[in-house]
Amino acid sequence: MNRARVPEIPYRADVDGLRAIAVLAVIGFHANPSLIPGGFVGVDIFFVISGFLISSLILTGLRDSSFSFIEFYGRRIRRLFPALIVVLLATWSVGWFILPPTEYAELGRQTLAGAAFAANVLNYSEAGYFDLPAAAKPLLHLWSLGVEEQFYIVFPTLLVLLWRYGAVRSSLALIGIVSFALNIGLVRDHPSFTFYLPLTRFWEFIAGGLLACSHLYGRTLGLPMPSGLSALRCRDFSAAIGMLLILAGISFTSEESFPGWWALPPVLGAFFIIGAGPQAWLNRAMLANPKLVFVGLISYPLYLWHWPILVIARTAIRNEHGNEYLRTTAIIAVALTFVLAWLTYQFIERPIRTRKSGYAARRITAGLAASLAVVALFGLAIVQIGGLTIRYPKEVQALLTPLTPGADYPPADESKNSAGPSLLIYGDSHAAHLVAGLRLLQNERTFRLSVAGWGWGCAPLEDIKSSDEEKCRKVAAENESLFAQLKPDIAVIAAAWRQYKHVERISETLRGFQRIGIRRIVVIGSVPAWPQPPQMMLYKAYRADPLRGIPERLFGFDTQIRMVDRQLRQITSSLGGGSYISAYDALCNENGCLVRLGDTARDIVQVDLTHFSAAGSWFFVSHIADQIFD
Numbered sequence: 001m002n003r004a005r006v007p008e009i010p011y012r013a014d015v016d017g018l019r020a021i022a023v024l025a026v027i028g029f030h031a032n033p034s035l036i037p038g039g040f041v042g043v044d045i046f047f048v049i050s051g052f053l054i055s056s057l058i059l060t061g062l063r064d065s066s067f068s069f070i071e072f073y074g075r076r077i078r079r080l081f082p083a084l085i086v087v088l089l090a091t092w093s094v095g096w097f098i099l100p101p102t103e104y105a106e107l108g109r110q111t112l113a114g115a116a117f118a119a120n121v122l123n124y125s126e127a128g129y130f131d132l133p134a135a136a137k138p139l140l141h142l143w144s145l146g147v148e149e150q151f152y153i154v155f156p157t158l159l160v161l162l163w164r165y166g167a168v169r170s171s172l173a174l175i176g177i178v179s180f181a182l183n184i185g186l187v188r189d190h191p192s193f194t195f196y197l198p199l200t201r202f203w204e205f206i207a208g209g210l211l212a213c214s215h216l217y218g219r220t221l222g223l224p225m226p227s228g229l230s231a232l233r234c235r236d237f238s239a240a241i242g243m244l245l246i247l248a249g250i251s252f253t254s255e256e257s258f259p260g261w262w263a264l265p266p267v268l269g270a271f272f273i274i275g276a277g278p279q280a281w282l283n284r285a286m287l288a289n290p291k292l293v294f295v296g297l298i299s300y301p302l303y304l305w306h307w308p309i310l311v312i313a314r315t316a317i318r319n320e321h322g323n324e325y326l327r328t329t330a331i332i333a334v335a336l337t338f339v340l341a342w343l344t345y346q347f348i349e350r351p352i353r354t355r356k357s358g359y360a361a362r363r364i365t366a367g368l369a370a371s372l373a374v375v376a377l378f379g380l381a382i383v384q385i386g387g388l389t390i391r392y393p394k395e396v397q398a399l400l401t402p403l404t405p406g407a408d409y410p411p412a413d414e415s416k417n418s419a420g421p422s423l424l425i426y427g428d429s430h431a432a433h434l435v436a437g438l439r440l441l442q443n444e445r446t447f448r449l450s451v452a453g454w455g456w457g458c459a460p461l462e463d464i465k466s467s468d469e470e471k472c473r474k475v476a477a478e479n480e481s482l483f484a485q486l487k488p489d490i491a492v493i494a495a496a497w498r499q500y501k502h503v504e505r506i507s508e509t510l511r512g513f514q515r516i517g518i519r520r521i522v523v524i525g526s527v528p529a530w531p532q533p534p535q536m537m538l539y540k541a542y543r544a545d546p547l548r549g550i551p552e553r554l555f556g557f558d559t560q561i562r563m564v565d566r567q568l569r570q571i572t573s574s575l576g577g578g579s580y581i582s583a584y585d586a587l588c589n590e591n592g593c594l595v596r597l598g599d600t601a602r603d604i605v606q607v608d609l610t611h612f613s614a615a616g617s618w619f620f621v622s623h624i625a626d627q628i629f630d
Helices: 013-031 039-063 069-098 101-115 119-126 140-164 168-186 191-196 202-216 231-252 260-276 281-287 290-297 299-321 326-353 358-384 435-441 466-486 503-515 534-544 560-575 583-587 614-629
Strands: 422-427 448-453 490-494 520-524 578-581 592-594
Touching: 013 039, 013 260, 013 281, 013 290, 013 299, 013 326, 039 069, 039 140, 039 202, 039 231, 039 260, 069 101, 069 140, 069 299, 069 326, 069 358, 101 119, 101 140, 101 358, 119 140, 119 191, 140 168, 140 202, 140 299, 168 191, 168 202, 168 260, 202 260, 231 260, 231 281, 260 281, 281 290, 290 299, 299 326, 422 435, 422 466, 435 448, 435 614, 448 466, 490 503, 490 614, 503 520, 503 560, 520 560, 520 614, 560 578, 560 583, 578 583, 578 614, 583 592, 583 614
Parallel strands: 422 448, 422 490, 490 520, 520 578
Antiparallel strands: none
């Protein structure tokens, strides 16, 4: 379409006030989840607002024959790229001094994905047991920006086509219903897909789009009201009910099975508030308050800054002081977030956004696109160079190469798995990390190895969530069938025991193995659990006393494993016929617990806070082999 002029839509201060509610909820949740347990629904409110504003802009342009794809995407670039570039570069720079190699390499991946507006896809693909926890990912929050940008890629073309064929509202409503149905249908069995990917989130944007369709022709769309009420009173009720829904969502929404039905209150709340129009009392008296509007105006840089600052500050404090001062750290981080957000808005966003058209705007747009591409290359370089271990002294660089759990495990050799007594490994990932050592042990002993897991969230040692009951019953049935088929000579049970509330329930599992005739049952205790990756603890020990060199053993592990050790030993011995092996006794002595076996990263005993490397697994298994086979 030919561009006559840049389309504009009427400014609504109340929408900026609603933005403020959304961003404050998110920041409050991330700073103190116990205070605002459902604050993450602020993202869903943002999605409705984005759908309303973008649809209004496009539809106004289509009505006035002034819509241009080039102008639309140019404005999106000038709106989103400047603050994003600054935050990515700042996070990358601060991370240089604070983040260990593994987390810095992960930051590189996040930087690359964030610059490509694909952070949601990255987080979906990485979701799993061995993935870094959310609290360690400074750019995790960019997943929502990825969803939003993917919506921007598809939606303008869709609206243009629907406009030409005169079926905008009905078609959008149908697409929204399908997206919502996918959200409901997939959230239980595919929670990561439903949370991160756009197909199950588009209905939230489309809710805003439907509002824009009605407002285009001067209609008000809100909560249905009884006849006899004035139009203004209907708007007031609609806005009030909308705010109550948002407050209910922020206060009571559960992270479990989200979005699902839980996303309806904040989405409907935003829908009713925006639909009520700026004349509604709540909108003009509260949401249009200048202080709230100011927070709404800086909401985008607020959102971008808050999570990296919180993560990096907490990481730095935890590395030096453990879990002390975390509350104070959060307060300071939030205050710094507001300062940086205002500076970003005042001196970066506003000057660039005032260039609305013409040659200067096109030049700025091209410069921003090129700059973001360079930032993406920075991220790729960090990944390729392995978290930039060159930041550290030469003496420890070889030990600091990032390691991935299971990456160096030897492949299974079925030719060595066909004779001898049958040995079953059963438990969680702390059973699985023994497999590398047991495969290597097959070079010295003849035995057949089988592995079974009790399933994430399905351990017999914990209370199973109602949403997982069906899955857990299926896993348990499959395991029982496997045990009956294998009838192993030896069953080895291992787990991260300290994370379970009901360790005593293992006695039921042991009796079950006895009933099917397993003659030897071995329980292996918890391995040392470290507050930081052992690699970084070795670096800190070296930094504290370079003359001593790099130690082989360290203190600082979670001493709770000693208590669980005693409890498990008692349970096993009281059963009769069972044997208990203490991982603590095998790995630790009066000088601390073993952390490294040599001078390279592959010689680190545990690659993360608990799990064995291949070398660590072999060291441990080779030292307890006689006790396993007796």
